[in-house]
Amino acid sequence: MSTLAIHGGSPAINYQLPDWNDITGRDIGEEEKKLVLEVLDSGRLGMVCGVKVKELQKMWAEKCGVDTAVAVSNGTASLHTALIYACIGAGDEVLVPCITDMGTVIAILLQNGVPVFVDVDPVTQNMDLADFERKITKRSKAVIPVHMFGLPCEIEEVVDVAHRHGLIVVEDCCQAHFATYKGKYVGTIGDIGCFSFQQTKHITAGEGGMVITNGDKKYSRELQLCGDKGWPRNKYREHYFLAPNYHMTDLQAAVAIPQLARIEKNLEARRVSGETLTNCLNEIDGVLTAKVSKEKTHTYFAYQFAIDPDKFTTDRDTLVKAIKAEGLDIIPSYLPKPLYRYDFLQKTVMYNSTGCPLKCGYYEGKADYTKVNCPKAEYACKVGMFMQWNEKLTAEHSKDMGNAIKKVLEYYHI
Ligand SMILES: Cc1ncc(COP(=O)(O)O)c(C=O)c1O
Structure with missing residues (x-):
């Protein structure tokens, strides 16, 4: 030896x-350089006046076989946009595996939702189905199954349990672009799918993200408006509801398009x-x-x-x-440790000293993460x-x- x-x-x-x-x-090369130069030469760098974000959205929707794909600025933004679209609000519980990128959890908190942490399989680190079902309460509104490391979780069973309890399924595909489950792409099996184009991802634009769904306006509002200040772009300075600006730029789209191809x-x-x-x-x-x-x-x-x-x-x-x-x-x-053990969650370091949304008047449950333990x-x-x-x-x-x-x-x- x-x-x-x-x-x-x-x-x-x-x-x-x-x-x-x-x-x-x-795998980034000549095609990307050509399209980035095209955008620079056009002088149209933004999503609203440019063409590349629209082209990327069209390609993504076609590849996934869905009717709506909305490009956003990063994966966390894609999850937040999805939760705005799903009308998650103050005091709503959202179930989430305790092993994922913190962005998944931050998206819930930004929407004033309450993350409820679910245990995971010790090898795949995908969500444990039995623990998920056990933790559903009358306050639960959605679940975010995460396809960790590129391997789909047991998404069909997750959707089945979730829909039986009236929960919306937001698939976090930030690590699993175009992985399949029974021949279907992840992100198309639940109600909404979210992706990231951050540096480590299968397709990267440095930063970036995508949200997909079928049957836009399922939850009363258009997905596109949820990452665009609630602004219907065919109306002059009109805003229908509270939403952030999570635009992707045409420069990012120019880098992502050839990689998608x-x-x-x-x-x-x-x-x-x-x-x-x-x-x-x-x-x-x-x-x-x-x-x-x-x-x-x-x-x-x-x-x-x-x-x-x-x-x-x-x-x-x-x-x-x-x-x-x-x-x-x-x-x-x-x-290094499950997410509920991070200090800012244990000590509710968010929204100043109010502790909201975990200690919000609208939340009747107890979100004390010092008491959470997911042994697996x-x-x-x-x-x-x-x-x-x-x-x-x-x-x-x-x-x-x-x-x-x-x-x-x-x-x-x-
Ligand atoms: C599973 C998962 N969810 C969410 C995110 C957040 O994506 P971003 O870093 O683009 O905000 C990531 C990115 O690392 C991720 O891996």
Whole structure:
């Protein structure tokens, strides 16, 4: 067995892997440059007078097979826009997995809703169905299932339970662009779908987002107006309801359009490298990888796996340090702790000292996050390992990563 890099040996990977943080890991090129120049030359940079945001919205709606797609400034904005569209208001409970980006939770709070945290599966970190159903109350108005790391959650069952209880389903697809469940794209199975185009995402414009729905005006207001100051653009300075300005610019759309046209090629590349790593890791005793059922396609936003701590002579954090030293960009789990344990939520640091919306007069429940405990999520944060993924990774890179992880885990295996 060769000496581990943390003990002074040579790293298993002695070259730079493609990185999501720069052009080595992102598929951005001549098409994007051409369209950005077109926008600059036109002098029409904004969504209202420009053409690119409208073109992107049309392409996105057509690809998803929905009638409405509204581009916005980021993923958090897409979720907030969706909740405005769904008429979520003060004191309404919105169920949300306790492992996701904080943006999912912030969107609920911005709309004066109350996040109710649901436990997750310890390996996939997708929402636990039984815990979701258990936590529905008469105050629940919506649920935000999140498709973590590119793998669809059990969305059909979530929609079934939610609709039986009269809840609106806002799918958070910020990590799962064009992943499928029983042949349908995520985001089209619930009532509203939300996406992010932030740097790490399958399609990036630096920042950006999209909201989709079918049958616009389902909840009495047009989706487009929910991220546009409630302003019907065919009327001069008219505003129907309270809504922020979450416009995407035409420059962002110009960068996203060519990536959308190439998305299937890039998803296939992510799938090949992701599945190759899974095959390598499944050969190591004590490693738990996500099972991808026949009904789902995984789009590998990230690669998350877990270890069985009883199979190793050292703790998870030391294993991560040792793997990192072998040349991998790996961290211990996606989140260090479930979201309800973050200080600003525990101490209700929001809307000055009022504690609103968690302590709002309209809310009859108790939103004391110091009392919340989701045991599976707590465990997931202790045993997980997380790597950001990208479309430039190949099967060969994955084999090298698999061998590096194997080198470390075999060394520390009991
Ligand atoms: C699952 C999930 N939801 C919401 C967001 C928020 O998106 P943004 O960072 O574009 O606001 C992200 C982005 O990281 C995400 O991964």
